[in-house]
Amino acid sequence: MKLITAVVKPHKLEDVRAALETFGVTGMTVTEASGYGRQKGHTEVYRGAEYEVDLVPKVRLEVVVEDGDGADVVDVIVKAAQTGKIGDGKVWVTPVESIVRVRTGEVDGDAL
Amino acid sequence: MTLMEINAGDTAWVLVSAALVFLMTPGLAFFYGGMVRVKSVLNMMMMSAITIAVVTILWVVVGFSLTFTGDHGHVIGGFSAAGLKGLIAPEAVSGTIPTLAFVAFQLMFAIITPALISGAIADRATFRGWIAFVAGWTCLVYFPVAHSVWFLDDGKGGWIGDKLKAIDFAGGTAVHVNAGAAALALALVLGRRVGWRKDPMRPHSLPLVILGAGLLWFGWFGFNAGSALSAGTTAAVTFVNTQVATAAAVIGWLIVERIRHGKATTLGMASGAVAGLVAITPSCGAVTPVGAIILGVLAGAICAFAVSLKYKLGFDDSLDVVGVHLVGGLFGSLAIGFLGSAAAPSAVDGLFYGGGAGQLGRQALANLAVGVYSFVVAFGLGKLIDKTIGFRLTEDDEVTGVDQVEHAETAYDFLGASGLRGHNPLARATAIVQDAPAEEDTKEGANA
Numbered sequence: 068m069k070l071i072t073a074v075v076k077p078h079k080l081e082d083v084r085a086a087l088e089t090f091g092v093t094g095m096t097v098t099e100a101s102g103y104g105r106q107k108g109h110t111e112v113y114r115g116a117e118y119e120v121d122l123v124p125k126v127r128l129e130v131v132v133e134d135g136d137g138a139d140v141v142d143v144i145v146k147a148a149q150t151g152k153i154g155d156g157k158v159w160v161t162p163v164e165s166i167v168r169v170r171t172g173e174v175d176g177d178a179l
Numbered sequence: 180m181t182l183m184e185i186n187a188g189d190t191a192w193v194l195v196s197a198a199l200v201f202l203m204t205p206g207l208a209f210f211y212g213g214m215v216r217v218k219s220v221l222n223m224m225m226m227s228a229i230t231i232a233v234v235t236i237l238w239v240v241v242g243f244s245l246t247f248t249g250d251h252g253h254v255i256g257g258f259s260a261a262g263l264k265g266l267i268a269p270e271a272v273s274g275t276i277p278t279l280a281f282v283a284f285q286l287m288f289a290i291i292t293p294a295l296i297s298g299a300i301a302d303r304a305t306f307r308g309w310i311a312f313v314a315g316w317t318c319l320v321y322f323p324v325a326h327s328v329w330f331l332d333d334g335k336g337g338w339i340g341d342k343l344k345a346i347d348f349a350g351g352t353a354v355h356v357n358a359g360a361a362a363l364a365l366a367l368v369l370g371r372r373v374g375w376r377k378d379p380m381r382p383h384s385l386p387l388v389i390l391g392a393g394l395l396w397f398g399w400f401g402f403n404a405g406s407a408l409s410a411g412t413t414a415a416v417t418f419v420n421t422q423v424a425t426a427a428a429v430i431g432w433l434i435v436e437r438i439r440h441g442k443a444t445t446l447g448m449a450s451g452a453v454a455g456l457v458a459i460t461p462s463c464g465a466v467t468p469v470g471a472i473i474l475g476v477l478a479g480a481i482c483a484f485a486v487s488l489k490y491k492l493g494f495d496d497s498l499d500v501v502g503v504h505l506v507g508g509l510f511g512s513l514a515i516g517f518l519g520s521a522a523a524p525s526a527v528d529g530l531f532y533g534g535g536a537g538q539l540g541r542q543a544l545a546n547l548a549v550g551v552y553s554f555v556v557a558f559g560l561g562k563l564i565d566k567t568i569g570f571r572l573t574e575d576d577e578v579t580g581v582d583q584v585e586h587a588e589t590a591y592d593f594l595g596a597s598g599l600r601g602h603n604p605l606a607r608a609t610a611i612v613q614d615a616p617a618e619e620d621t622k623e624g625a626n627a
Contacts, residue, residue, distance in 0.1 A: 111381065112436070112440045112442060112444055113381055113382060113444070113446050114446055114447065114450060114483075114486045114487075114499060115436075115439065115440065115483070115486055115487045116487075116490070117440070118379050118381055
């Protein structure tokens with residue numbers, strides 16, 4: 068199984084969620100996040116004093132999928148989250164050793 | 180002198196104006212409170228609130244008497260009305276209003292003036308030090324300055340208003356230059372905040388700032404138009420000039436921001452409004468509405484530049500009391516010398532209206548004298564308080580936050596607001612409710 072983590076622009080969350088649902092992904096975890104990449108942050112001005120704000124708001128979403136679906140899911144997320152502008156985010160894949168559904172005790176593939 | 184009869188319209192207007200001016204101090208608390216960091220908002224508001232309490236008592240006991248009765252050397256009054264003696268009698272009349280209406284109206288000025296100073300020392304003053312300063316400065320500076328500016332008695336009154344004939348309709352000199360100079364002194368006495376110019380010290384809530392600016396603007400109609408002390412033409416002219424100059428100052432400030440930084444900001448809008456209100460205060464009875472537009476635009480622009488003075492000169496006037504009130508008040512007061520029109524209630528022509536430079540000189544001298552006096556006394560008093568009962572928080576306490584250290588409170592419960600309210604494993608504080616009835620008592624009460 069693979070854990071797919073994506074950090075994307077907040078306004079693209081709904082597009083990504085819809086695309087993943089169409090693909091058959093049934094659940095995900097979404098967290099508000101902040102950070103920066105190459106685009107850095109932004110500048111705010113208060114009575115002439117400028118403040119560099121390094122962190123920009125993002126959402127981080129996590130889904131666990133079967134090994135064979137990993138590449139496709141990444142592709143779906145990238146397509147749905149892309150605007151072509153700087154700050155679109157990142158998607159990465161990490162291996163998952165095991166997974167348990169808390170309600171039933173089912174493991175691995177059955178727990179997804 | 181024949182006793183004038185009380186006029187109901189005038190009395191109603193002055194009492195309503197007193198209430199309007201009162202609202203400015205809570206408005207100031209929001210204005211300043213929104214501009215500080217989360218850890219200091221309550222203390223900032225408390226500094227305004229405590230001036231309401233302390234100055235009200237001082238005003239009744241000696242303040243009104245020292246400011247508006249008798250005269251000693253054209254700088255201070257006497258004690259003949261201490262405790263407001265005799266002023267609750269029906270025959271106590273000032274002009275066309277009961278003297279107590281005037282007492283109430285002027286009290287609100289005495290309250291907000293020291294409250295204005297607090298913005299210069301945000302985040303870092305002991306509460307006891309501030310209380311001591313408010314009491315001392317009000318007695319040593321506000322009462323004599325207000326007497327000098329506003330106690331008129333056919334040449335036997337205060338030296339600024341009655342002898343020098345400098346114009347200060349509603350308090351540009353007595354309130355704003357006075358408070359602004361004291362603010363500069365205290366900023367120097369207390370020194371810079373820990374991390375000034377290194378740590379971000381952004382306003383924690385601009386909506387609070389806007390709310391405060393709105394309340395200030397609303398209350399300012401009482402401040403300026405109420406100073407007519409009657410419900411007539413003068414009140415109407417000053418009301419309109421107040422509105423016009425303030426609107427113009429918003430535009431002036433925002434133009435400067437747009438040119439310098441590329442954006443028109445919300446804080447700039449609120450600050451421009453306050454700068455305009457400050458600048459029109461001394462001159463609202465001396466200029467025409469067109470004069471008020473010119474005065475307002477310039478005041479907004481000048482104050483927008485003036486707030487960066489602190490970075491150039493290296494003093495931490497935290498919320499720009501010097502840049503807005505000292506500079507704005509000074510500009511508005513001097514502007515009378517240029518833009519004053521004989522057609523306005525004060526009936527003085529400035530340079531642009533064919534008058535000479537005399538009025539400009541009188542305005543300059545009045546403000547120089549008040550500014551220097553207020554600065555020197557505030558500096559000395561601040562140092563004295565710091566050396567005795569302590570005025571500056573320790574570095575540790577300042578970093579922890581003045582709300583928690585001085586008031587045992589914090590403004591916002593972020594853990595409780597996380598959606599896990601009532602069941603937050605991270606909030607491990609124990610609730611100790613003092614004087615709560617025992618559980619059995621409560622049950623009995625419920626059954627009864």
